[in-house]
Amino acid sequence: MSTARYSYLGPEGTFSEEALRTLPEAADAALLPARTVPEALDAVRTGDADAALVPLENSVGGSVPVTVDDLVAGGPLQIRREVVLPIRFVFATRDGRGTDAVRTVAAHPQASAQCRHWLRDTVPAATVTDVLSNATAAIRCAEGEYDGALSTPLAARRHGLTVLAEGVADHADAMTRFVLLSRPAPAPPPTGNDVTTIAVFIAHDRVGALLAVLTELAVRGVNLSRIESRPTGEALGRYCFLLDCTGHVADARMGEALAGLRRICRDVRYFGSYPRAGAEPPVPPPAGMSDADFTEAQSWLARVRAGDADPPTG
């Protein structure tokens, strides 16, 4: 059997690499850093990689637009797992200089957004420049282009920087959620604590269209753990919504809800069902919404349609 290949948002030393290395299946795999999220995902689409690990959202910076947009607009991919990683930046400098000698800082925009107040307090005079990744920040600092860098512990160490501060963050508990994406395939089996991710495109000229979408879910007892709007690019005011629904595509209630959305929306795209990461306990389906409830109701309906007598049960 050939070695599995995983692409990830590189370069080496990113939080994406760190997240990927938490997966047991990645231990013996070839890890392929990609320059950008679209390149990491295209490697899967073309078959150069079996799966790709990229960031999807951060608890402080929010959604990672490039991931969402590529997922929504690109060729079909499916989420196989999610990895949630605490994000603890290091602030590191070249040649052992202290903070008062720092005039320029390299940082990924999500990093500087999450450390804005820390930077303002610690290196108030420094100019912060956006770079493409947390690892790039360390590299370009090591190359002498910037005095300091917000980066990952891994990248700072690899590139010989001096770490002045660890665990840098405005919010102590910042987390990033990464997803592992593959080409379309049947979902992993339900675990009882799953997420189903979809995008819905609503008719922009219909009042109450979003209310209708939420009602389709609520009526089947499907809860949302996340809703995000993204422009479709057609015009201001045209959005699609990326939804994380609690449950698995194999669940009866989820299937009926998805089919309901399919009927009322302009388009629905399915991005996979996969186990929820983290310690939150599973939420059982509401009363009347278990698979057994659906089966019972369906068999009652079959009896009713067959004309069988159905004595009161109340």
Next chain:
Amino acid sequence: MSTARYSYLGPEGTFSEEALRTLPEAADAALLPARTVPEALDAVRTGDADAALVPLENSVGGSVPVTVDDLVAGGPLQIRREVVLPIRFVFATRDGRGTDAVRTVAAHPQASAQCRHWLRDTVPAATVTDVLSNATAAIRCAEGEYDGALSTPLAARRHGLTVLAEGVADHADAMTRFVLLSRPAPAPPPTGNDVTTIAVFIAHDRVGALLAVLTELAVRGVNLSRIESRPTGEALGRYCFLLDCTGHVADARMGEALAGLRRICRDVRYFGSYPRAGAEPPVPPPAGMSDADFTEAQSWLARVRAGDADPPTG
């Protein structure tokens, strides 16, 4: 082949008999008058009759409680058809006496309710006594017990009364809706303009339970042509709801709505799908709610569950 037997709310001469005689299948059948609605329905349950025709509601007097209660609480029966009949009472007297000689009037309570103002204006001094049927009013007037009767044209003629006024009604267009009930059997095939009648029992201690019932219907594009509350007899404030839904039990949207109600309600009882009487044109299902829409969504869901790639269609 043996002759069909139809029971109806008697005695002979009632509007029920008149309604029954509008059905072609009743032309050669044995018509069996029953003293009460429960007796007419029990004749079907025991096999003494093939079907029963009884009144269900009137556009002025409202629901006929005895029919609803027997239907809801009794052994299973199903509505096979409905008959809507304009209700035009006659006011008739014995021995040709005029209105000024009328001191006592016999009338069925639904009749006196529908002619209250007419009676007040025409025979203001008369005492109106409730009797069991419109035909009974004529019989007891003919027997000398009452001076006058509100009755049907048929009964007044049969019992030799003098008709002083025809088309008596406070509301010119009063209609009664009768239903023909049989033992449980598959529904007649959809006609495109059908009614499905059900009763739902909701958990009395759940806020918003009725809102939830209506939402189950609305989400599947099922409209209501009638809703009626009836006490369950358990306590004040405990109701069941009799619903006339637009559509046929064989429709995909109706099936899903009924199964949804089955899951969230304490009990649901199905009383049949049958063609809508009268001239109102059929209402097509809303966008996304046709059988074809359900089939397409279901096959999309099957592809999604199978892990097939589903390129954007938007």
Next chain:
Amino acid sequence: MSTARYSYLGPEGTFSEEALRTLPEAADAALLPARTVPEALDAVRTGDADAALVPLENSVGGSVPVTVDDLVAGGPLQIRREVVLPIRFVFATRDGRGTDAVRTVAAHPQASAQCRHWLRDTVPAATVTDVLSNATAAIRCAEGEYDGALSTPLAARRHGLTVLAEGVADHADAMTRFVLLSRPAPAPPPTGNDVTTIAVFIAHDRVGALLAVLTELAVRGVNLSRIESRPTGEALGRYCFLLDCTGHVADARMGEALAGLRRICRDVRYFGSYPRAGAEPPVPPPAGMSDADFTEAQSWLARVRAGDADPPTG
């Protein structure tokens, strides 16, 4: 000060009289029996009585249509209080005869409906005839017209009948709810456990109109303890809905809900706010729906409209 006059559904000995006698204010009042509910109510409208006590609904027989229809269609009246009375019929006969000598029974239709099974079991061969009131049943039995009567303890005693059975009822806990109606006046002050009764007329040609009515209430945290549909008399399928809402017209949430219904319905009629009878404990308003919450939100809105800075409170 002149003596208060109360009309009630007579004749003497009805449950209405019994209910009226439970009111302290009726102790020294003149009690005026009326032949019918409309007569009892018209006595108030014309000023012949100060208030009228009539039955509104029964836990077994359901609504009392004549009361509802007169309230909805007649001149304005308002409910001042409700009285809930357990309904225990007596079965009584003339001349001490036993049940096996009973061929004919007089009963009010609500009484025979509530004792149907008891009558079937006890006097299976008897013909039951509808009479105008429970008291009338005793009177006409005493006059020799019927062998037996379903009646009230009071009426059976007054008219010298032999009580063969007390506490007669198919449902042991049958209750009737009576209401005391006066000409329009400000409601009695809130007690914290009040009912507001209204009728709403919805546009018959609007899909989801009833859903919209319930949503207006639900959004303001107003619960329903009762909903009843009554035909408007215009045509089959045209209804108004009589609603008992939990709360008082002086409550902010109730006021906003009523005004909301006024805006979206064809018509809304208000029939009074009054203390809830019986032992059910008061239900406090849901979170965010107390008068204090409304006041706070209104004053926030005033600040917002005035352009005042409103720092985050989250």
Next chain:
Amino acid sequence: MSTARYSYLGPEGTFSEEALRTLPEAADAALLPARTVPEALDAVRTGDADAALVPLENSVGGSVPVTVDDLVAGGPLQIRREVVLPIRFVFATRDGRGTDAVRTVAAHPQASAQCRHWLRDTVPAATVTDVLSNATAAIRCAEGEYDGALSTPLAARRHGLTVLAEGVADHADAMTRFVLLSRPAPAPPPTGNDVTTIAVFIAHDRVGALLAVLTELAVRGVNLSRIESRPTGEALGRYCFLLDCTGHVADARMGEALAGLRRICRDVRYFGSYPRAGAEPPVPPPAGMSDADFTEAQSWLARVRAGDADPPTG
């Protein structure tokens, strides 16, 4: 009178400057470029500027997170107007070189996101580097740091670059919406075609909380032209929602909806009512939702509370 001062997202030559120059009131004002959106907004908060013009969202790239986050988390500011500008980038190079000599490109992330396919097709081998603004891209290209730049027409001309392509965009009709913000003040008067922008913070542990928010708006006939979720920074799965509502804070329906949100949400922040830019015609309030309808319903409620008789109007 002193000269008005407007800060904007600089440096000189940005689309923000271009948008600001479309405002008549900016003709004689001092225009103050700021390095970042937070600096532009803080200038208003501290009184160094009277108002600030910054980008809020783009039809392709979506929301501008830094603007939204600063607005939501910072000291109170209010939107006074919006400006919608078509976004047409130029692709420009230094020293007149052609596309085949371009190895490195400077671009603002929103610009490269909106021109991703164009860049891939035109300069497939080039590395694209994020810079802080469209104007910065031109400056650093002119300084020799990059071969080419995606920039604005204004900046390319000012810095002496050679424009190789105009109107560069993957989507021909990309628009950016800018907002002019001031310190809190009463809103400009209603024009009949206004927007009200708010942020709502919902209780994260309440199922259906977003459904409840949308229902508060829908019940008062308030439509949404935009909904955007942003993380609150507390944890994954905690969001606030930025809503653009159709209507003005002075409208009765908007006021009642805002007060309703205030009652059920953890927090609501109001960011102003202002005229809608662009050619879309105003949408009149739905039936029953005009100010006149609210006034009528309120006066009816006052009559009802006063105990006045209100004859049926249906």
